[in-house]
Amino acid sequence: MQPAREGEKVELFYLSAPDCPWCAVWSNYGKPGFLSSEAAQRLTFRQIDLPALRSAFSSGWGWPDEIKELRPAIISSGQRRGLPFFILMRDQTPVLGVWGTAAWDSEMLRTIKQLTGTA
Numbered sequence: 001m002q003p004a005r006e007g008e009k010v011e012l013f014y015l016s017a018p019d020c021p022w023c024a025v026w027s028n029y030g031k032p033g034f035l036s037s038e039a040a041q042r043l044t045f046r047q048i049d050l051p052a053l054r055s056a057f058s059s060g061w062g063w064p065d066e067i068k069e070l071r072p073a074i075i076s077s078g079q080r081r082g083l084p085f086f087i088l089m090r091d092q093t094p095v096l097g098v099w100g101t102a103a104w105d106s107e108m109l110r111t112i113k114q115l116t117g118t119a
Helices: 021-035 071-077 101-116
Strands: 010-016 044-049 085-090 093-099
Touching: 010 021, 010 101, 021 101, 085 101, 093 101
Parallel strands: 010 044
Antiparallel strands: 010 085, 085 093
């Protein structure tokens, strides 16, 4: 993947819920290290706190307009296994969406580093 060019907007959406135990793990251990990284400084990070784990994908409530239209595609792809869910966008176009902390470590972080030129 080519790094984003100057002027391209790179955003990372982190979908979480207060009753999601894996979200708490990532928020307490993964997020602080990521936010202090060089890669995080080159993108916009947005945490979306949804009302509950069980209703995260069944209702559009709480989803920001920028990603609300992605919800049906996530549901139909079978990726809506739960939270945490991460969506990486490049100029308002989805680059990658992953579920869970393992996919964060194995896929999302690598893609973010490539996109931000910090690999």
